[in-house]
Amino acid sequence: MSVTRRRVLLLGLGLTATALASGGALLGLRGSAPRVAGLRILGDAEYRTLAAVARAHLPPGGAITPGADELDLARAFDGYLADEPPDVQREAKQALALFEFGPLLFDRRLATFSNLSRAEQLEEWESWLSSDSLIRRQIAGSLKRFLSLVYYDHRAVWPAIGYPGPSFSTRSHR
């Protein structure tokens, strides 16, 4: 029997719900943090999960500044989702929930993604990208595509990669 993406997603969410029901203390794993103002679709926790993913994929410093946080890629995703149909919004939120509880569900870690250290988050993120599990690759691949496209479309990034930017101007084409 083939296992579809949706079936696995539902399975993962079922496990998440079971884990939460078995111990309310697990909710504490997500910690508490200040409200995130101005979100349109994502909840605070979903925003923080995505921000942590973005930070793992595009960390601050190094060869290219800025990092994902400075460009607020998680908010860009929220804005993108706002113009998507309701079923796509719902699926994206489910995917982020699965990602947040991934360490618990897939790696037997008593922690959620947001509560891992930076190094552990990168390790977890890489494990999703190269996972043997189709659903994990699908979710990680989709997030990576979005984050990369938005990040490298940003003017602030171009000098470090040697891209001079769009070359057309109405003046040059007269």
Added chain:
Amino acid sequence: MSGELVDLSRRTEPRRVDAEICVIGSGCGGATAARVLAEAGHEVVVLEEGGDYTGPELTQRDGAMYDQLYMDRGGRMTDNRAVSILQGRVLGGGGVINACDVVPIPDGVLEFWRRRHGLTEFTEAALSPHRAAALEDLSASRILDSQLNRANQLLRSGAEALGLRGENMMHNRVGCIGLGTCLIGCPANAKRNPRFVSIPRALEVGVRFFTRARAVRIDDGTRELKRVRARTLDPRGYHEQRDFEVRAKIVILAANAIGSAALLLRSGLGNSRVGRDVSLQPQIPVTGLFDERVDAFRGIPQAYAVTHHERIDAERGLSGFRIEAIMGTPGIVSTLFPFTGAEGKTLMTTYAHVAAALCLVPDEATGTVEVSNAGRPVVRYQQSAEHKQRMREAVRVAARIYLAAGATRVLVPASRPIELRSEADLDRVDALTLEPATAPLLSAHQQGGVRFAASASRGAADPDGCVYGTRGVYVFDSSGFPSTSSTHTMTPIITVSRYLSAKLSASLG
């Protein structure tokens, strides 16, 4: 008599129009059909889901342009997320966002269609005047050596060093100034695509174009007068606004190889072959990193093709593979790069030193289109073992070409990235499993879904393009192609649309 171009996102009227012929889709198939039929004196209305973008509105920015010019905002994929499906959603369709490659249907493919699929009327003699007209529409010409940018020169020099056959490609640019952003539209309007050829001509002869109009179903498809039900969209094309209806005796589907089948399925029209026989012709990128600055993002991105391994014969149609240079703006290129974290950022600093190629690997038409509960297309597709093996072989050849051209590293994007620094590393390509969502496969040339066939048991539309089980509902786009027609579908679609439109016009009198 002159037509009109109406942006329905900014109008509350009209709510209904009547016409003799309603064409759904304004790309290579739809715009061509509208023009040919209107030139013959027929009254034609065209519905287009996308907006109209020309000149400086094409901003050369990844985010905004993939969002506005591509179907599903550039995010359309197969259900298993194995293949990214690139399709235009803009006035002029795929011609606005393609790489301008002009590759007509080879005679061997036509022979394959006649032998295997019974399309006995698809002869060289029948198609050749329409092919000639298509090439004229496109102002087709061979790319000059002087127009090869450094990335294309590297591909050619590597291929020549290995003794592999290749050629400068044909294209449909006139007045190209080498902006390099063909895949997100040409602000210099140098592409001789439907937006600048068939659509202006169609307007001259009275065609009415309605943009931001999403066709959702066709009612009364077996009666003389059909109703095409559409929803208008907001100015950015995100949200549906209100109902819009076209009543017409003839409906021509040209909504691309996924959209045409999906519309028939939503409408409950056609036979059990609708939505089957879909070819995606997946491609995989390979990148070479060079010590020198390549600046592949300027100039014509896709100008040279290594055709050495391409096979065309009457037994299998198009097979083998070809390798072509390609490049894009940073956003889209970054999505094709392997690695993440600090390592990924470091790799992107080599962007100006990268030459990239696409391995185009023709496939069997084994995919399907279904419709989700929300009414959207669901594309199911599995690569065969043979296709995977051929794709790995293409990757090996592309890697050898870049190494021969002097690349210091060759990268194959995969969930477990593959890197080669010499020919001794070629066996590493065997690790490319091509399991779903392990490599960023692309599809730019979808075909099938409403296959032309001599009988209803073998396909979904007859050799004239009329959908079996309907009365006057036709398909004039790549949906009808029984197998992959060419490595690049723009010219085949225009050719076949011209051919079928002429036949339809003659039958209507």
